[in-house]
Amino acid sequence: MASTKKTDRNNETIFLPGEKKDIIYRLTYLPIQLYLQWNSDRLSSGVVKQKKMPEPDEPAKNFAIITSHMNAICSENGIRYYAVLQPMNGIGNRTLTRSDNMLLKVVKNQKITQDMSRFDFFIRYYDAVRRIMSKSPFFIDSTNCFDNETVQVFSDTVHFSDKGQRIIAEALSDIILNGEDK
Amino acid sequence: MYILGISAFYHDSAACLIRDGEIVAAAQEERFTREKHDFSFPHHAVTYCLNEEGLSLQEISSIAYYENPHLKFDRILQTYLAVAPLGLAMVARTLPPWITKKLWVRQIIQSQLGYNGEVHYCDHHESHAASAFFPSPFQDAAILTVDGVGEWDTTTLGHAYGNHCTILKEIRFPHSLGLLYSAFTYYTGFKVNSGEYKVMGLAPYGEPHFVDIILEKLVDLKEDGSFRLNMDYFGYLNGLTMTNEKFNGLFEGPPRNPEGPLTQKEMDLARSIQEVTEEIMMRMSMHLHDITGSRNLCLAGGVALNCVANGKIFKKGPFKEIWIQPAAGDAGGAVGAALQYWHQVRNNPRTPKSGDAMKGAYLGPSYSNDQIEHFLKQKSAPAQKMTDEHLIDMVSDLLADGNVIGLFQGRMEFGPRALGNRSIIADSRNREMQKKLNLKIKFRESFRPFAPSVIREKMSDYFDIDYDSPYMLLVANVKESRRYKMTPEQERLFGIERLNIQRSDIPAVTHLDYSARIQTVHAETNPRYYGLIRRFGEKTGYPVLVNTSFNVRGEPIVCTPEDAYRCFMRTGMDFLVLENFLLNKNEQPTLIGDTDWKNEFALD
Numbered sequence: 001m002a003s004t005k006k007t008d009r010n011n012e013t014i015f016l017p018g019e020k021k022d023i024i025y026r027l028t029y030l031p032i033q034l035y036l037q038w039n040s041d042r043l044s045s046g047v048v049k050q051k052k053m054p055e056p057d058e059p060a061k062n063f064a065i066i067t068s069h070m071n072a073i074c075s076e077n078g079i080r081y082y083a084v085l086q087p088m089n090g091i092g093n094r095t096l097t098r099s100d101n102m103l104l105k106v107v108k109n110q111k112i113t114q115d116m117s118r119f120d121f122f123i124r125y126y127d128a129v130r131r132i133m134s135k136s137p138f139f140i141d142s143t144n145c146f147d148n149e150t151v152q153v154f155s156d157t158v159h160f161s162d163k164g165q166r167i168i169a170e171a172l173s174d175i176i177l178n179g180e181d182k
Numbered sequence: 183m184y185i186l187g188i189s190a191f192y193h194d195s196a197a198c199l200i201r202d203g204e205i206v207a208a209a210q211e212e213r214f215t216r217e218k219h220d221f222s223f224p225h226h227a228v229t230y231c232l233n234e235e236g237l238s239l240q241e242i243s244s245i246a247y248y249e250n251p252h253l254k255f256d257r258i259l260q261t262y263l264a265v266a267p268l269g270l271a272m273v274a275r276t277l278p279p280w281i282t283k284k285l286w287v288r289q290i291i292q293s294q295l296g297y298n299g300e301v302h303y304c305d306h307h308e309s310h311a312a313s314a315f316f317p318s319p320f321q322d323a324a325i326l327t328v329d330g331v332g333e334w335d336t337t338t339l340g341h342a343y344g345n346h347c348t349i350l351k352e353i354r355f356p357h358s359l360g361l362l363y364s365a366f367t368y369y370t371g372f373k374v375n376s377g378e379y380k381v382m383g384l385a386p387y388g389e390p391h392f393v394d395i396i397l398e399k400l401v402d403l404k405e406d407g408s409f410r411l412n413m414d415y416f417g418y419l420n421g422l423t424m425t426n427e428k429f430n431g432l433f434e435g436p437p438r439n440p441e442g443p444l445t446q447k448e449m450d451l452a453r454s455i456q457e458v459t460e461e462i463m464m465r466m467s468m469h470l471h472d473i474t475g476s477r478n479l480c481l482a483g484g485v486a487l488n489c490v491a492n493g494k495i496f497k498k499g500p501f502k503e504i505w506i507q508p509a510a511g512d513a514g515g516a517v518g519a520a521l522q523y524w525h526q527v528r529n530n531p532r533t534p535k536s537g538d539a540m541k542g543a544y545l546g547p548s549y550s551n552d553q554i555e556h557f558l559k560q561k562s563a564p565a566q567k568m569t570d571e572h573l574i575d576m577v578s579d580l581l582a583d584g585n586v587i588g589l590f591q592g593r594m595e596f597g598p599r600a601l602g603n604r605s606i607i608a609d610s611r612n613r614e615m616q617k618k619l620n621l622k623i624k625f626r627e628s629f630r631p632f633a634p635s636v637i638r639e640k641m642s643d644y645f646d647i648d649y650d651s652p653y654m655l656l657v658a659n660v661k662e663s664r665r666y667k668m669t670p671e672q673e674r675l676f677g678i679e680r681l682n683i684q685r686s687d688i689p690a691v692t693h694l695d696y697s698a699r700i701q702t703v704h705a706e707t708n709p710r711y712y713g714l715i716r717r718f719g720e721k722t723g724y725p726v727l728v729n730t731s732f733n734v735r736g737e738p739i740v741c742t743p744e745d746a747y748r749c750f751m752r753t754g755m756d757f758l759v760l761e762n763f764l765l766n767k768n769e770q771p772t773l774i775g776d777t778d779w780k781n782e783f784a785l786d
Contacts, residue, residue, distance in 0.1 A: 018340065
């Protein structure tokens with residue numbers, strides 16, 4: 001070779017041992033799944049083009065399809081899969097704090113059709129998901145897990161405060177560590 | 183027991199059928215659909231394989247797929263997460279086909295074929311390794327597989343004995359020699375996953391001016407051949423292109439426009455990346471020899487189609503024997519997956535065959551004289567039917583007179599090379615032949631070289647190598663005594679200016695640097711082609727022909743008599759052999775309404 005550059009002459013190597021790889025779906029699927037769901041909702045509903053929201057059953061069905069796909073992949077690879085419906089501000093039986101109400105104002109005032117606010121849509125969407133997924137063995141509805149909390153658990157409509165994160169994390173870790181079925 | 187191997191959904195979809203461990207049929211989907219590098223589900227190839235043995239799907243014991251789609255998807259997702267939020271455009275383009283199709287290979291195979299049996303996934307590089315070793319003539323061998331990327335692996339070093347291959351070491355994505363080469367393919371204006379061999383062909387026109395830059399900035403190369411790429415310069419992790427702005431800055435300009443003029447810079451880049459590739463391959467071979475102690479080397483993976491690197495490994499490397507899978511790219515994964523399942527999963531014994539178990543790569547469809555006669559009648563195409571002996575005699579005369587002949591006979595080749603059954607052939611002594619073939623018949627770039635077919639026992643009379651190369655996968659130099667020295671005036675020429683200089687007494691197959699991509703022709707695997715070259719040699723003293731694939735640029739190699747006739751009529755070929763029929767172009771009726779055919783195939 002014409003090169004004058006000296007490459008490493010020591011024994012350093014970048015080869016890795018040949019080994020079977022594990023699939024790390026448990027680390028990677030959740031955010032991708034959410035992205036996909038969001039994207040497929042948009043695409044299937046024509047939101048992008050038509051500037052209108054779909055009927056709530058439609059994205060809920062997508063949720064069911066995608067999660068069943070994920071479950072099938074995980075099952076094939078010996079991985080237990082859960083599809084967790086996360087809590088959302090204003091959904092469930094929790095008594096809302098003053099901050100919650102302020103945070104919800106935006107989505108309640110945001111009209112997506114003449115008769116429906118974005119918040120109304122979410123309520124219908126959650127209902128549809130729970131209805132469609134009710135018999136699914138891997139579905140976990142965690143929307144009520146803040147029902148007894150009086151402290152602030154949301155930082156906006158869908159994101160949690162530190163306290164909210166801890167409650168969710170503990171609930172999920174119990175499920176995972178105990179290998180609980182639904 | 184029959185096992186069907188399938189590769190699909192990336193490029194070069196293919197199917198292969200093995201019967202009790204013997205390869206009985208294999209074909210790429212592109213040959214049937216006429217779409218180059220077709221990656222769709224290989225319906226036609228599967229159908230052909232089953233028909234070849236007169237089987238229904240119910241008689242297939244198992245289907246083996248050449249990679250693990252779940253593991254591959256995992257790599258794609260993890261790559262995205264590692265670079266997020268960059269790469270959103272790539273994700274938006276890449277993920278939908280995965281979600282809707284590529285993840286569901288088992289279900290697709292079962293539903294598309296109406297098959298209810300077992301579908302076995304073989305890891306991508308295990309398929310390559312199996313395709314390299316199991317058909318080889320060796321009982322024991324070191325295995326080197328190098329390509330762009332499979333699931334995670336981009337390179338593996340392995341060792342095999344009897345009926346078992348073991349991967350010992352590997353390099354993982356994104357550090358990939360195949361993708362490095364493809365990055366330069368892209369940057370020099372050629373199509374990725376198809377134009378790599380053009381870069382290889384262009385290399386002799388250039389100087390290795392960029393080798394130091396590549397090794398200093400792009401590749402951290404270790405003594406044992408392992409390497410790491412500096413991803414700051416590449417776009418394939420988070421973008422839609424192989425290289426990025428920083429790469430452009432390093433080489434002082436944007437990528438060449440496809441079909442734009444080729445300058446000395448592209449030639450120098452081609453030469454430089456070729457030299458770096460050879461160095462990496464050589465180091466890996468040395469290391470592989472050290473850790474396995476084997477005297478035999480088997481190669482597969484797309485980079486194993488780099489016959490220049492292969493030739494150097496054979497000539498200067500530590501291994502005594504070398505065997506390269508003729509379908510070294512992803513199509514060959516179908517063979518590997520089926521054999522891996524048969525030998526390694528089902529633990530069936532293996533007895534290496536003398537020569538090899540690929541049957542000369544003649545594993546595709548064939549057509550009888552009756553079928554051809556029927557076709558010719560339909561076309562009202564005048565043709566003369568001859569005995570084998572008469573045909574060989576006539577064709578060798580026509581070749582000696584400077585005619586270019588389309589040769590269609592026997593079973594179609596499996597893999598990217600035409601090896602005498604779907605070939606365009608001509609006289610290797612003719613100094614105008616390279617130009618004529620490139621510009622008037624293949625309609626491709628003038629710099630691209632042509633390969634010689636030589637009968638095996640005369641190989642060393644013409645080339646400085648005496649070793650089987652039945653699949654055109656070894657490059658060696660034309661013998662010193664046959665070379666023509668350049669005049670001082672010619673020495674002063676640069677790059678492409680040297681194209682028309684006669685380099686040897688077989689100029690049509692002698693590349694600029696006196697190299698040739700040799701096919702040795704063997705009486706055992708292709709007696710007809712062997713007989714033709716031998717007769718040509720008896721008449722001219724040169725048992726060497728130019729052999730190039732029977733197609734035009736961008737077109738898959740012809741499969742059927744109809745494909746062959748159409749290609750013959752569209753190009754400057756003078757005669758066509760369809761089995762025992764000889765067709766003279768001057769006697770053929772004009773193809774009506776076929777004026778726009780050059781737009782039929784996307785340029786590669």
